[in-house]
Each structure stands twice: as C-alpha cells, then as structure tokens.
Amino acid sequence: MSAQQQPATPPSPVQIFNTVQGHQRAFALKAAVDLDLFTAIAKGSRTPAEIAKACNAAERGVRILSDSLVVMGFLTKDGNRYSLTADTAFFLDSRSPAYLGLAFKFLMHPTQLAHFEHLGAAVRNGGSSAEDTTLAPNDPIWIEFAKGMAPMMMPAAQAIAGILAAELSSRPSAKILDIAASHGLFGITVAQRLPNAHIYALDWANVLEVAKENAGKQGLTDRYHLLPGSAFDVDYGTGFDAILITNLLHHFDPSENEKMLKKAYNALNPGGQVLILEFVPNDDRVSPPVPAMFSLTMLGNTPKGDAYTLAEYGTMCRNAGLETPRLIPLEPMPESLVVARKAF
C-alpha cells in the first residue's frame, strides 16, 4: 500500500470483532432472561454474590455475564454493584407489563437460528430454501410468537385502536377483520375501545386457541369470532369497516401480497380501510436500522419475503384497488402502520 493510499486513521478490526461476537451477545442476553437476572436486580440484588443467590447461579458466572451486559448497555455498574437502565427495567423485568422476555422464545427459536447458519445458500438462491420456513400450516413456532410477542405489540395495538375509535366510535356497530391475529391483541384492544365492534380473527387453528383464550380473559367471547386457516384461502366474508394485516405481508412477495390485499378490498365496505403493521424501511433500504435489517431476517427465514418500502406498499395497494396508503410511524417502536382506504 503506497503512502497516498493509506487511510487517515489506522485500520481497525473492532467492528468485525463486534459483529462476529453478535452471536455471543444475543445468547448472553437470552441467558440473562432465562435466569431472570434483570428481575433479581430490580428486586434489590446488586452484587454478583447477591444476584447469584437470587438466580441460583455461580457468582463467577453472574459476574462475567453481568459485566458483558454493562458493555452491551443493559446494565450499569458502580464498584461491584449492578443496576438496570430505564429501558431494561421497562422491558426485561419479568413483572413489567411490557416484559419482552417471552419474545425470546420466538426471536431466538432454534428453527430461526438454524436458518441463518445457511444464510449463504439463501443469498445464492435469493431466498431461504429450507423446508421448515415456518410458513407451513399450523407451524408451532407461531404459538411461541402468539405467547411472547403481545407486549411488544401493545403500542401498535393502541395506535390501531385509536385510529379506528376516531372513525368508528359514533357508529352503532363495526365489523373488524384481524388477519394473522396471533395473540389477538390487536382485535382485542380494538374491541375494548369499540364496545359495539365485532372482531373476526383469522389465523391457523392452533394459534387461534391463544387468541380465543386471551379474548375470553377480557370478557369478549360474544364479540370474538374465529376464522381458522390460511389468509390466502379462507373466505373473509364481506361488510368489514376495517381489516388489520399485522406482521404478515413481509413473509411474501408483492404478487402474493396483492392477492391478499385484493381479497381484503373485496371484503371491505366502501370507505373502509386496511391497516398494515410492518417494518417499513426508507426508499434507500438502509434506514432506519431496525426496519432495514428486517429484510435480512426475511431473506434467511422465508423463500420470498422482504421488508417493503411505502412506495412498494403503494403499488401493491393500488394494484389491489385500494387508494394510495399513508404511513403512520410508531416510534420508538420499530414498526409503522401503512393505512390504505377503499374509495367510497
């Protein structure tokens, strides 16, 4: 390398190290969740010895794990005493309503982890060729999603309920289709805000058991109806005021999505709207970081899925007969709402 070509600062491999170590970091956070270490600290255990006793673990193991969590930004350290950051207390204390610990069973499910050990093949093929791409009927992984991801979806559920309440609360009744209902949180939250609304929840039969149970706990059984099966195959019926499609379209290619959106269009009343909850990157596809990275998650886990831009959702919606959608950010949550109306 000539003097002219030398970079201004010495080359550093630290970013390479940190990225390769991402595997270890992910499992460190999972180990802390599995040990319920954050809750132990929240309850007052602070030193490695105290935390080890509360978590039934070795002091040495707790010391090393906790130090790594300080480096990663989940804990702070003063002398040999650890404390939770505000975000950690909110999301990782198992007593918090926003607890995300159960989401780890989905986010780090062995099936999904295994897909990424073959990411090179997915890049060569243009998509995952794994047989277990989690898109098969009644795949049990969606039970883990349904049980674990509801707290992470609460802000989005409240945003959706707010939008629909503003439009529908003055009406004597409302009919809402909740596609890929999963835990049921979206439809349930809407039903709580709209006492005259009926919710039609569509998902695999095994997953709908989770949604049904959650709806029952909220006393909504009479207004909660089940549509078991594939969103591509089940007859939606008609007369809907709104259709929710949450965390689903990223699994498929645009032509498949247009088929589903066309079905939604046909099921909607004039003036009704589709509310799509998704990871929506900017047109550059490399920002914001979390939505942009979600495209990789779909490359590894699905044959044809992707994170689509608002412009791409616009094309899909218009091809399905819907109007051009608007984007509603839900920051600091990483997903956004894409809302498209059926013309009157």
Add this chain to the structure above:
Amino acid sequence: MSAQQQPATPPSPVQIFNTVQGHQRAFALKAAVDLDLFTAIAKGSRTPAEIAKACNAAERGVRILSDSLVVMGFLTKDGNRYSLTADTAFFLDSRSPAYLGLAFKFLMHPTQLAHFEHLGAAVRNGGSSAEDTTLAPNDPIWIEFAKGMAPMMMPAAQAIAGILAAELSSRPSAKILDIAASHGLFGITVAQRLPNAHIYALDWANVLEVAKENAGKQGLTDRYHLLPGSAFDVDYGTGFDAILITNLLHHFDPSENEKMLKKAYNALNPGGQVLILEFVPNDDRVSPPVPAMFSLTMLGNTPKGDAYTLAEYGTMCRNAGLETPRLIPLEPMPESLVVARKAF
C-alpha cells in the same frame, strides 16, 4: 408507573432488538465472506446485479445482504451502488495481506457457536461444562486458529519483534520460547528481526505442523525447533532470553497460569522476560469493550478461563517469581502485551 417514575424519553426496545439480531448480523458477515462479496466489490462490481454475477449468487439475495452490510457499517451505498469502507477494504478483501476472512472459520466454528447455546448453564456452573471445551490435546479447532488468525496477529507480532530486537539485537545469539506458537507468526517474525535467534515453538503436535510449514516458507527451518505437547507438561529447557505466551493464559484460572509462569521463570535467563499477549480489560472489567467482552467468550468456551486485568496478571507474575509487569497497548488492535522480567 407514577408520573415521577416515568423516564424522560419513551422506553425503547431497539437495543434489545439489535442485540437479539446479533446472531443474524454475525451470519450475514460470514455469508459475505463465504461469497467473497467484498473482493467482488473491490474489483469493481458495484450494483446488486454486478455483484451477483461476480459471486454466482441471486441478485435479490445480494441486494438484501448488501443493504444489511450498509446498516452494519461494512459498506456504503450511493443509489444502488455499493462501496467498501476503508476498514472493510483493509481486512475483508481476500487479496489484502491483512485479510481476516479465514479467521471466521475459527471465530464462528460450530463448536464455539454451540457452546453459547448453553450459556445459561455455564452461568449457573460458573464455567462451561461442555466436554468439547477445545482444551483437549490436539483439538482440530486450533488448526483453524493457526490457519486463520495469523493476519490478525501481525501488528502484535511486529510489536513483540520490535521489543526483542531493541534488547537482543546486539547479542551474538538469542534463544526464544514461543508457547502456544499456533501459526508460528510470533516466533517467525522475531527470527526475521534477529538473524542469530533460535526459536523453540511449543504447541500440540498437529498444530506445530502449520508453524513448521510457515517457518520453512521463510527459510527459517535451521533456527526453528519444535516442542510438541501441553504447555503444562513439556520440559521447556533453560537458557531462554524471552518467552512468548500468546492467546493462552485466558483459557485457565490464575492458579494454573501461575504454574505455567513458574515454568517460564525457571526456563528464563536472569534478566529475561515473559511477553504475554492477551485481552486485558481495565480494573472496572467493563472497558474497553472488546477486551471486557472477551471474558464472556471464555465463560462460554472454557471451564475456568477469563480475561484478566493487569493487576491480576501482576499477582500471577509475582507469585511465579517474576517482577511486576508493564502493559503495552497495541491499539487499534484489541489485545495488549503484558511484559514481566526475571530479575538479574
């Protein structure tokens, strides 16, 4: 949560997302290395279509992978054209002398990845209880280390050679013991700077084949001597002017390390020195990030290993009879040298 307890900014799960996604990020970088994507870009392929052709991969897969590499900071993007960052060009173009791609076979070796899937058990036990902790005689993983890690060790090897040249170049001969010689780079670099030095390389017999071959390529066979076996068991001999212990002590607990340092002390001439290459965190054990995180790597991969502070190495060295060591940082590389002398 009362108004007084509410954090000033809304709680954000982004750091949790990013950390869990670390698994995917690590495999994304590995996929790019496996496809030699960075070299393709360095050679002039810029768009997804051009890179896909050069890498024999799908354009869609390359587009998504490359976008993720932009988010992770390894590429830049202008329109649909990708470029390498300076660090990426230096370390991940396979034509670069500093190429780190071969290190991935060690850093992401399936054995090491598997250990971290049981990290919770290691925290409970205070160390890995895996039977394959890579400390067994002739474990083939050290062949991967020897073949892949040499470029990453070049700055340290040059630093070691510089220190020894300053002290020993005026002498008629020098005798250097290279413990855990691996690729042989450290001893070989010293031999190149000190034409009268003889190197004694100690490692598992299968690993020494790599070192021996590398020494032969440099024309050093006559001055390169092999000591196959365990550093705890092999007779070092006596009369050494310097002893290198590189990337080894982190695998063991302090009492084991003191045994090895005592053997080194006995093998050294008066005034000779031990040069220890290690990840050395500060006394707070949570900085700098890479050395601090290395403790977790050892928790997951070894029964009793750790990243030790300078103070801890000081205790080990003094207990072995050596003088208090000094620390020589090798920034921007994440390791440091700990150098301890045997008194005259």
